[in-house]
Amino acid sequence: MSGPTMPPARLLGVGAFGLAVLLSVLGVPVTSAQGTTIFAGRADGTLPTDSPFDPAWDGLRPTDVVLSGQPVTPPMRIEPAFPSIRVRSLVNDERIAILLEWDDATRDESVLAVDSFSDAAAIQFALGDGTSICMGQQAGGLNIWHWKADWAADLTGRRDLEDVHPAMPDDAHFPAAPGAENPGPDGFLSGQTAGNPRSASIRTSSVEDLNAVGFGTLTTQVPEGQNVHGASEFRDGVWRVVMSRPLSDDDPNDAVLSPANPATVVAFAVWDGSRGDRDGQKSVSTWLALSLPRGPIGFLDMWPFFMLLTLALLLSGLVLFYGARQPAIGLGWPNGGPDRGGDA
Amino acid sequence: MHSAVVGARAVGPARHRASFADAAAIDWLTRLLLVAVALDLIFTRLVVRLAIFVPKGEPWATVSAALGRFGAATDAFVPLVALLLLGALLLRAGRAGRRGEALTLVALAIVAAGGFALIHLPPRPVVVIVLDSLIVTVALGSALRARGAQGPVIARVGLVALAAAMTLPAIGHTVDLVSMLAELSGAIALTLLVAGQLAFVGGAVLVGLAGALDMISPGRFHGRLLVGGAAAAGLVVLAAVAAPETSGAIMIWSIGLTGAIPVPVVAVALGLAVAGLPVLHRRAPMLAMGTSIVLCSGYGLAASGLVLAGLLGLFVAGSAEHSEPGPAEDWSLAP
Numbered sequence: 149m150s151g152p153t154m155p156p157a158r159l160l161g162v163g164a165f166g167l168a169v170l171l172s173v174l175g176v177p178v179t180s181a182q183g184t185t186i187f188a189g190r191a192d193g194t195l196p197t198d199s200p201f202d203p204a205w206d207g208l209r210p211t212d213v214v215l216s217g218q219p220v221t222p223p224m225r226i227e228p229a230f231p232s233i234r235v236r237s238l239v240n241d242e243r244i245a246i247l248l249e250w251d252d253a254t255r256d257e258s259v260l261a262v263d264s265f266s267d268a269a270a271i272q273f274a275l276g277d278g279t280s281i282c283m284g285q286q287a288g289g290l291n292i293w294h295w296k297a298d299w300a301a302d303l304t305g306r307r308d309l310e311d312v313h314p315a316m317p318d319d320a321h322f323p324a325a326p327g328a329e330n331p332g333p334d335g336f337l338s339g340q341t342a343g344n345p346r347s348a349s350i351r352t353s354s355v356e357d358l359n360a361v362g363f364g365t366l367t368t369q370v371p372e373g374q375n376v377h378g379a380s381e382f383r384d385g386v387w388r389v390v391m392s393r394p395l396s397d398d399d400p401n402d403a404v405l406s407p408a409n410p411a412t413v414v415a416f417a418v419w420d421g422s423r424g425d426r427d428g429q430k431s432v433s434t435w436l437a438l439s440l441p442r443g444p445i446g447f448l449d450m451w452p453f454f455m456l457l458t459l460a461l462l463l464s465g466l467v468l469f470y471g472a473r474q475p476a477i478g479l480g481w482p483n484g485g486p487d488r489g490g491d492a
Numbered sequence: 493m494h495s496a497v498v499g500a501r502a503v504g505p506a507r508h509r510a511s512f513a514d515a516a517a518i519d520w521l522t523r524l525l526l527v528a529v530a531l532d533l534i535f536t537r538l539v540v541r542l543a544i545f546v547p548k549g550e551p552w553a554t555v556s557a558a559l560g561r562f563g564a565a566t567d568a569f570v571p572l573v574a575l576l577l578l579g580a581l582l583l584r585a586g587r588a589g590r591r592g593e594a595l596t597l598v599a600l601a602i603v604a605a606g607g608f609a610l611i612h613l614p615p616r617p618v619v620v621i622v623l624d625s626l627i628v629t630v631a632l633g634s635a636l637r638a639r640g641a642q643g644p645v646i647a648r649v650g651l652v653a654l655a656a657a658m659t660l661p662a663i664g665h666t667v668d669l670v671s672m673l674a675e676l677s678g679a680i681a682l683t684l685l686v687a688g689q690l691a692f693v694g695g696a697v698l699v700g701l702a703g704a705l706d707m708i709s710p711g712r713f714h715g716r717l718l719v720g721g722a723a724a725a726g727l728v729v730l731a732a733v734a735a736p737e738t739s740g741a742i743m744i745w746s747i748g749l750t751g752a753i754p755v756p757v758v759a760v761a762l763g764l765a766v767a768g769l770p771v772l773h774r775r776a777p778m779l780a781m782g783t784s785i786v787l788c789s790g791y792g793l794a795a796s797g798l799v800l801a802g803l804l805g806l807f808v809a810g811s812a813e814h815s816e817p818g819p820a821e822d823w824s825l826a827p
Contacts, residue, residue, distance in 0.1 A: 157517035160576050161524045168569035172561065178568045179797040180610035184665075187617055187672070209672045214682060216750070219737025226737055232682075280541075411615055434744070435794075439615050460605035464598040467579060468586035 185411060185437040186211045188237035188244065195238050195245045200381045200388030205247050210234035213416055215431040220282050221363055228431035229420035233269075239440050244405050245392035246271060246438075248295075248416065255382045256421025257301040260312045265421040266298035269389050273403030274413035274435070275359075281415055281435055283360045291403040292358040292366070293376045293391045297421065300354035300380045345374075354378035355391050359401050373399055411437035518584060521577040522781050522808050528570045529788040529801050536563035537746040537790070571607070571797035574804050578604060581807065596633040599626045600803055607796025617669045624666040630803045631658040637810030643702065643776030650698025651779065651809050653691045654786045658802055660688035661792045685792060686752045692791040693753045693761045699783045700764025703772030714771060721767025728759040748791035782809025 171178055189208045196202030213235050215228040233250040248269050256267045272281075272292045279288025301307065310316060339347025345356060345368050355378035357369045368374075375397065380389040395405055405412060416433045419425035540563040543556040578600060585594040606623040613619075635655035638648045664684030704721075707714050731739035732755040743749050749758060765787060773780035785805030789798045 155517060155520070157520050157576070157580065161521065161573065164572040164576055165569055168572050169565045171568045172564035176568075177611050178571050178608070179795045180607055181794040181796070185615050185617075185620065212682065216744075217737070219741055224737060411610075437615060456605040456609045457602055460601040461598065464582055464594075464601045467582040468594050468598075 181411075181413070181435070181437060184211065184213070185439050186213075186235050186237055186414070188239050188438065188440045190441045191238045191240045193240070195240055195243050195392060197243065197245045197377055197390055197392040198379045200247060200249075200379055200390050201383060204238065205236055205388075208236040208238065210236050210249065211436075213433045213436060215416075215418065215433055218417075218428055218430050218432050221428050223427055223429040225425065225429045225431060229423050229425060230418055230431050233416060233418055233433075235416065237438060237440075239395065239407070242396075243392050243394055244440065245390050248387075248389045248391075248418070250387055250418055251385055252382075252387050252420065253385055254420075254422040255297070255387075257297040258307070258312075259298045259421075260307065260309055263424075265419070265424055265426045266296055267387065267421045268294065268296045268419040268425075268430075269387075270294040270417045270430075271391060272360075272415050272417070273405075275401075275403060279413075280362075281432075283363050283366065285362050289359055289361040291401060292360060293393075294356045294358055295354055295378045295380065295389050295391055296356070297354075297380065297387075299351050299356070300378065302351045303354060306349055306351060343371075345371075354380060357402070369399075369401055373401060375399075375402070405440065407440040409440075411439040414438045514584075518577070518580050518808075519777070521573065521580055522778065522785070525570070525573045525577050525801060525804065526781050526785050526788065528566065528573045529785055529798070529805075531566040532563075532570050532798070533746060533788045533790070535559060536567045538742065539563070541742060541745045567795070567797065570801050571604075574797065574800045575604060577804055577808075578800075581804075592633070593637075596630055596807065599633075600630050600800070600807065602626055603630065603803065604796075604800050607800060610796065617673055621666050621669050621673075624662040624669075627662040627799065627803065628659050628666070631655045631662070631806055634803070634806035634810045635659075637807075641776070641779055641810045643772065643779040644705075646705070647699045647702030647772055647776060647779055647783075650695045650700075650702065651783060651806070653695030653698060654783060654809075655806055657688045657692035657695055657791055658786070658806065660684040660691060664688075685750075689749055689752045689791055693749070693758060695783070696761040696765045696787055699772065699780075700761065700766070700768035703768025703770065703780070704764055705768075706771045706775065707767065714767070717767045717770055721763040721765075724766040725759040725763030728762055729755065732759075746790065748793045778811040779809045782806060782811070785809075 168178075191204065196204045199205075211234070212232050214232050215230055217225040217228050219226055230250050230252070233248055236247040236249075238245050238247075248271070250269075252267060254267075256265065258264050259266050270292055272290045274288060275284075275291055276288035279285055279290060284290035340349060353374060353376060355376040357374045357376045358366055359369065360366045375393055377392045378389065379392075380387065382388075393402075393405070395407075397405070403412060413435050414437070415435050417430045419430045425431075540556075540559050543552075543559060578597065582594070582597045582601070585597055603623055603626050606619065606626075610619075632655065635652045638651045638655070641648050641651065661684055664682070700721075707717065728739075731742075739755075740751055743751070743758070765784075769780050769784055782805045786802050786809065789802035789805060793799070
């Protein structure tokens with residue numbers, strides 16, 4: 149005499165839970181994101197990395213990315229300073245360039261006064277699965293490209309307090325030795341001496357390459373790791389900022405940007421200096437996908453998708469065929485009752 | 493001698509063999525999918541994301557990590573259960589010879605396959621357009637089935653509204669991608685995204701109201717459900733008043749509403765759904781469970797597992813079938 153058996157559906161349900169636990173422990177993803185995707189265009193020649201208003205950019209259709217405030221951690225911005233930004237991307241065999249464009253009534257490029265703040269923009273890339281959009285988390289960090297309008301303005305020559313207050317006494321530069329006439333090294337400029345990139349006397353790029361694994365962990369990469377190039381232009385109330393980087397990059401702190409990879413997970417942020425934006429006070433997007441082209445898209449490029457499509461059709465057909473050959477036991481009352489051909 | 497009761501009729505003597513696709517199995521798998529998306533909503537999309545605001549020192553860091561692990565498991569559980577339910581529904585459609593249902597389910601199977609494919613494949617515009625078009629097809633097919641669904645008219649109208657909520661963002665996305673490929677200007681996705689939120693909240697109000705109206709019939713007072721609904725609505729309002737920024741962020745992350753609909757309206761919709769859906773379940777179980785799955789799946793969320801669950805919820809909600817109470821399934825014990 150056999151005992152009660154578990155119905156097959158329940159057995160499969162229990163099995164599904166076990167499989168879900170196993171897959172999550174092994175880190176095997178079973179869901180994909182089907183949100184907004186930015187499709188990068190392909191350029192055969194040189195990318196317009198130094199020309200934000202190059203006609204090549206205008207040939208690409210931008211993706212409108214909605215921004216919201218940053219209401220999670222202080223300093224917050226409740227309402228976004230800008231409703232949206234327009235994003236375009238171009239790649240060639242060597243580099244990727246991303247163009248951010250937004251309307252801004254004011255051009256804010258100085259941080260030399262206590263109450264002045266600079267316009268800025270950032271792109272953050274997820275370095276793993278399951279990271280948080282809020283500056284990442286320990287389980288999954290972020291790579292952030294942060295363009296700053298004040299750094300861009302400093303590229304031609306760093307401005308300092310003397311430029312804002314020409315008559316100010318120069319109390320930072322002491323003579324190298326007692327009695328010497330010329331000022332010595334900037335020994336009292338502790339930021340520069342410590343290697344703080346914000347205090348650097350010479351700017352090599354308007355973009356800072358950073359990493360974060362949660363609130364309060366934002367860390368600039370070492371000088372050798374700073375490989376993001378920036379170019380920007382403000383024209384008729386519109387900022388256009390191009391950030392670019394070589395595609396191949398073995399730095400584990402940098403986002404893997406390869407056409408061979410599935411879509412890269414990205415998010416954007418913009419700061420409006422004239423409204424006091426700095427630090428966490430910014431307008432932010434949600435996660436989006438950035439898809440790089442592998443070359444001209446041909447029919448055969450999508451073979452895995454078509455294979456799955458065929459498999460789904462075949463399996464569905466098989467199940468329907470198998471179902472049609474089964475006795476109609478337990479069908480309940482379809483459409484109107486048993487007289488309509490429901491139960492056997 | 494005894495007989496097994498399946499559906500409303502006794503089927504022969506004694507030896508009823510449980511099937512993967514009989515009414516009870518589909519009912520059970522639908523319940524399981526509802527549990528899976530509810531767990532995903534509560535843990536993966538609510539508690540784990542709330543943990544962002546919690547200090548990261550011990551013991552919170554350990555608790556947060558454990559919740560994150562559980563959230564990852566529930567996130568994987570949803571598409572797996574959805575696949576099981578899809579398989580059972582396909583088998584059943586084959587048995588019953590319902591071609592319209594079968595075509596809708598095959599389209600749903602392709603959406604599921606596409607969701608899995610996009611884990612490892614870069615999304616191509618054409619592929620995304622095909623998948624979005626199929627989402628629209630399945631949602632519209634389910635909306636059409638609402639005519640024959642069990643349950644009060646108001647609930648069926650709510651089902652159509654929820655189908656519209658799944659359709660509108662997909663249409664906007666598709667049109668924008670087609671415009672991109674055709675190098676045309678203009679974008680409508682954002683407009684339709686907001687309209688979809690209105691349809692989503694409106695659908696919740698209607699299906700909840702359908703149950704709530706039953707509640708006020710003489711002799712059918714459900715004090716606990718009313719208290720539960722009022723508590724849920726009150727919690728939303730309280731959170732919005734006490735911490736508008738945090739609750740706004742959580743609302744986006746958990747249910748997908750971006751603030752286009754005023755908080756009091758969302759609170760009323762949630763309260764009605766919490767109080768009304770269990771009552772609606774007694775009259776129209778599949779409609780109640782299906783719409784609950786759609787609501788728990790959220791609005792316009794990007795995860796392929798939730799898209800699949802939401803579409804399946806729409807499909808089963810429009811089902812004309814029902815299982816009668818039998819030895820194994822007593823509907824009076826339903827929540």
